Amino acid sequence: MRSENIQWPTTIFLIGYHVFLAIALPIYFMHHTLSGAMLGTTIALVFASGLAITAGYHRLYSHLTYKAHPIVEAVLLFFSSVATQGSALQWCHDHRLHHAYVDTDRDPYSIKKGFFFAHFLWMLRAPKPIDPKLVADLMRNKMLVFQHRYYGLCMIVSNLIVFLTVGWLFNDYWGAFLFAWWVRLFLLHHTTWFINSLAHTWGDRHYSEEHSAVDNYILCLLTYGEGYHNYHHTFAHDYRNGIRWYHFDPTKWLIWILSKVGLAKDLKRVSDFRIARQLVVDHKKRLLEKVRSSIHDLGLEKKVSDAGEALLERLTALQTLYDRYKKIPRQEAHALRDQLRTARREWKAHWKEWKKVIKLVNQKPGLQI
Ligand SMILES: [Zn+2]
Ligand SMILES: [Zn+2]
Known part of the structure; x- marks a missing residue:
């Protein structure tokens, strides 16, 4: 990758926080013991922000598989800002390109360029400018435009709110800073990045061989239900990824529950x-x-x-x-x-x-x- 193609702020941020964790975690464990409550809260935050990405950025905005009440949108956008994966507009733009041009040069995270490229190296490159035609529908959504315009602020403020709340609750600001912010981010990032890397390499192609996406039941446990990726690439407009009731797809269950309490509607499913x-x-x-x-x-x-x-x-x-x-x-x-x-x-x-x-x-x- 040539240096002029590198997106330096993202590169420094991503590599920087991994290095920070590698140094800070051993120091923390030398002087402290991690409480079960802090660990549980960290896992809960991983799930909340992961589900915000899969139910919000992915199934609601990228694929329009259902309609959500504005309150749900606001909550999903808050936690997806906590997730630190870029604005919804940029994320959905890239993801729609991924589906339209999967496995080709125009796929922003094509697995054909290698496992680590699809996992995270693609993010180190300067992003393609948003083509308004590709996200014209989303650009009419005022909440998404606001989040895109003030993304840096939304990301920092939402993370500060989460970190300070957890620190105040447990009276442990150092632990909250390390675990409820950075360890949580590490776990969340890698589990969502698995969808672009592992879910295009490790598993079976049950529904179509036209693309590299695979179904992997183990991966579903780590990716909030997104591991049924061969099904998803074959029927992207279905709000479900795991189509059987027993398939582990918490994103599908969340959307279904929201529809039952009147906070989501028009759930699309393939017959x-x-x-x-x-x-x-x-x-x-x-x-x-x-x-x-x-x-x-x-x-x-x-x-x-x-x-x-x-x-x-x-x-x-x-x-x-x-x-x-x-x-x-x-x-x-x-x-x-x-x-x-x-x-x-x-x-x-x-x-x-x-x-x-x-x-x-x-x-x-x-x-x-
Ligand atoms: Zn994919
Ligand atoms: Zn998708």
């Missing part, structure tokens, strides 16, 4: 039919690629092709019936219920057949699907 279709289409493509390139078995190729087509046909039939069922009045719906039950049974039978075909191809040497 199960679309998700299933994407899965079948993607798996069929991968299976055929493997059969054609390394197995060379025309019989197996036909089997994959026919089973995939039959499954997609069943899915279309089920979806058509379901759409009709939803539109007709309740008292007339009973006639369709039997047909729906049959269509669902047929879909399940074909799905079982499809699993057998996948197993058959997976038994052959080469890539596993």
Whole structure:
């Protein structure tokens, strides 16, 4: 990286606070013991600011997956200023570029430039000026424009409020300064940076191979639910990243709870039919690629092709019936219920057949699907 391309204030800040922690933490532990309450508060602050980034900067502003009450926006913006990751406008601008040009030169944190580039080196470069066309909708939001214009002040004041409050609560300003500010920032930064680095390298591509994003369940625990990144890059306008109820996605749960108490609305979710279709289409493509390139078995190729087509046909039939069922009045719906039950049974039978075909191809040497 040439020196004229380096963004010196960010570089000095990021490297500087890591060095500060490396020196200050051993000195602190030589003279003090960390209390459970201070540790708990630090973790709680990591979560509060991490969720503000994922529920606010990411799912609310970058992808518009739901609408939030202004009070929620204000709280999210306060904690995302505490998170010290740049203004919402700049963050969303870069993130929209990331999705539009993922894995290419125009992706600001492309994993193709290396793990550490995607993790944090990209931030040391001078940021691309904001293209107003890319965030025109966000520039109409007065709170976002204010936060962008006075970002430095918002960041310092919000962090001072947090640090002084924790210091006052525990009567330990030195501990609060070290843990509730800088250790918290260290943990938060690296867990959010994992989304650009680890979530593009370590895991499985369940929904699409068109991009490098992967699903990684361990990563979900560290990234407030953002570890289902292959799903997210495939269906970015879904407010969920983990689509099953048991998937660890606290950001999704927070948005859902807010909607239940009237503080969020218009939650966007991709239909199960679309998700299933994407899965079948993607798996069929991968299976055929493997059969054609390394197995060379025309019989197996036909089997994959026919089973995939039959499954997609069943899915279309089920979806058509379901759409009709939803539109007709309740008292007339009973006639369709039997047909729906049959269509669902047929879909399940074909799905079982499809699993057998996948197993058959997976038994052959080469890539596993
Ligand atoms: Zn990504
Ligand atoms: Zn995204």
